[in-house]
Amino acid sequence: MVKEITMPSMGADMTEGTIVKWLKNEGDKISKGDKLAEIETDKTVVEMEAYNEGFLRKITSSEGSSVKVGNIIGYIGDMDDDIPETPTQNQSIETKVEEIKEVSEKNNISEEVLETIKTNTDNLSTNKSNQVDISINADSIRIKASPMAKRLAKEKNIELSNVIGTGPGGRISKDDVNNYIPGPTLVSSSDIVSSKNISLDDSNIPLNTMRQAIARVTVKSKTDIPHFQVIVEVDMTEAMKMREDINEDLENNGIKVSVNDLILKSTVNSLIKYPKWNSSFDGDKLISHSGVNLGIAIALEQGLIVPAILNAQNLDLISLAVKSKDLGNRAKGNGNPLSNEELTTGTFSTSNLGMFGTHSFTAIIVPPQSGIIALGVVKKEPKIINNEIQIRQIMFATMSADHRVGDGAEGAIFMNEFKQLLEKPSRLLL
Amino acid sequence: MPEIVMREAIKMGLEEALENDPNVLILGEDIGAYGGAYAVTDGFLKKFGPERIKDTPISEATFIGTGIGAASAGLRPIIELMSISFSLVGFDQIVNMAANLRYMSGGQIHVPMVIRAPTGAGVQLAATHSQSVETWLAEVPGLYCVCPSNPKDALGLLRTSIKSNNPVIFAEPALLYGLKGDVPEDYYEIPLGSASVSKEGKDITLLSYGAGMSVINDTEKILSSKNISAEIIDLRSLNPIDYKTIGKSIKKTNHLLALDTARKNGGIMGEVVSNIQEDFNDWLDGPIIRVGAKDVPWPYNKNLEGAAYPSAENIVNTILEKLIKV
Secondary structure, three states, X not given: OOEEEEOOOOOOOOOEEEEEEEOOOOOOEEOOOOEEEEEEOOOOEEEXXXXXXXXXXXXXXXXXXXXXXXXXXXXXXXOOOOOXXXXXXXXXXXXXXXXXXXXXXXXXXXXHHHHHHHHHHHHHOOOHHHOOXXXXXXXXXOOOEOHHHHHHHHHHOOOHHHOOOOOHHHOEOHHHHHOOOOOOOEEEOOOOOOHHHOOOOOOOOOOOHHHHHHXXXXXXXXXXXXXXXXXXXXXXXXXXXXXXXXXHHHHHHOOOOOHHHHHHHHHHHHHHHOHHXXXXXXXXXXXXXXXXXXXXXXXXXXXXXXXXXXXXXXXXXXXXHHHHHHHHHHHOOOOOOOOHHHHHOXXXXXXEOHHHOOOOOOOOXXXXXXXXXXXXXXXXXXXXXXXXXXXXEEEEEEEEEEOOOOOHHHHHHHHHHHXXXXXXXXXXXX | OOOEEHHHXXXXXXXXXXXXXXXXXXEEXXXXXXXXXXXXXXXXXXXXOOOOEEEOOOOHHHXXXXXXXXXXXXXXXXXXXXXHHHHHHHHHHHHHHHOOHHHHXXXXXXXXXXXXXXXXXXXXXXXOOOOOOHHHHOOOOOOEEEOOOOHXXXXXXXXXXXXXXXXXXXXXXXXXXXXXXXXXXXXXOOOOOOOEEEEOOOOEEEEEOOOHHHHHHHHHHHHHHOOOOEEEEEOOEEXXXXXXXXXXXXXXXXXXXXXXXXXXXXOHHHHHHHHHHHHHHHHOOOOOEEEEEOOOOOOOOHHHHHHHOOOHXXXXXXXXXXXXXX
């Protein structure tokens, strides 16, 4: 089968790359991991690896040409495969439409499961009339896989929800697992710098492209954006309890709602109520955005990325949980790579260091967004309630806000809404 | 050795046993003067005499019982039934007596007896003569139960069956008496309880026995034309069942189709696939498919009988639909 080679994204701010040199010729046999081409971003040249095997059938973008991220630069396939005509932008859009169709067809198959999830959510919800329509990602359905495929996936440490089943009835077969390729891995020509391999000596450590992008973005943010912080203490006791109940109900659907999912949902709902924080400052005006594209800071070995869940305002809690898990998996290279849109069109972000036991911290706004909420750990603390000491589960949330967009009072109101939603969490189910 | 038909291979095994062991004798209806309903014992009466080739009255209970008595007393009787369907009137002798005597006598009494019987449908013998009773008998502990699918296996299995000190049901597919096949010239035996891999493959294991093997061979040819490489296993022995050979194949192909030419309901393959699923689940890359004859009394009418009998085309379609996409 013919597989497209597309211009990889090597950082949140990369929109296009230049092909410096093809390292393989048309007709060359390609194994997974072979270096295909050198790609230049605005700072570095990176070798791009093949993540399919076969033969390099066609090069559609010649050396020296500049190509948008995600556009086709060549094809890998068997020697007897038909290669599409050199694609125009329209053709690749058509391919995308096909892909979307396929996903929605998959959703149709899972009608029954969807119904179960809906019923479950109905039970949880106290006010059915305000229910948001659930659109469930195909990943959330019960996965049909052969026993053999399940065993192989376990042995190979592959998440089955990322594997596409091509067997009868969409069943994942052993071949699907064996042929599964994680998202493209990008290896910089300089070694990846992580805290692990820095030793104590005098030397220059070259930075990978992602680190360089982080440097540029954070400097730009801290230079351009006047940050101010609002810190709230959130009593998470009720939210934690509700989460437990939901997960118990969802147990058979293979979906789990995390603490962070509750935080995401609370953020989205707060933004719907106070949409000013979902806009961008632009000189003499604010650009407001119709959709909440909720960025989630994800730490990778190579560095930090903040991909967004697109149109999060349309998602209920469970759909949001499914999407955030999917986003995390894909960010880590399991499944389809993150789209350019997901990497670049966030409108507001969250960053959670709770898993490291962090009490609280301040985060840097991702431009051109106007705010980011930094979350610390949920921890049991003695609290005085009605003149009695009770053990409550407490979390600190710190919003960094762009002072050009709004003032302290507006930030405080926004964060109060965020806090209230989590403290009386049933509203998160609406 | 040139190709011979199944009937001759069985005849050869019987003749050899009669010649080599004076304790071997044959009992059955019309096996002497008439030469046997399928002419397997043709000429035996003249060659071995009426003491050893005994025509019996039409009473299976009587002559199976006679065989059990003779076996208990030290002879090695071979019983021929005209049809395995007729074993039903001798069932008490087979199931209660022959199978249990050794156990109930604490090992004092052995029953070295072979019951040969034509089995299966496909030759227009109608409902009462076409059943595959070996699948019922295969459940009984104390009985070996074998069913060859070709002349070579028929001779090899018959030799070990006659030598066995325990009762053996030797089911002969009525459809296959005229089937030709190579038989080695050098002496050989085939152990009871051993399946054979008659063709190696990698995509799917096709399992059957007896007359089912012809259908399986046709199935393999069609699959091969679709670039699906099938491994073929002939069960040969219904009790005991050689799970080791089947399991090894499953680990290789990860798919199993099991065929009975007996009725699917209650067929021996139900037992086989249940155990395979239990022990080899983690090597299965799809559901185990079972195919069998229709759950109806066997029709006499040729077209209807054909419709009740499993066909290679249907098996291939099932495989393509449920197991392997091409």
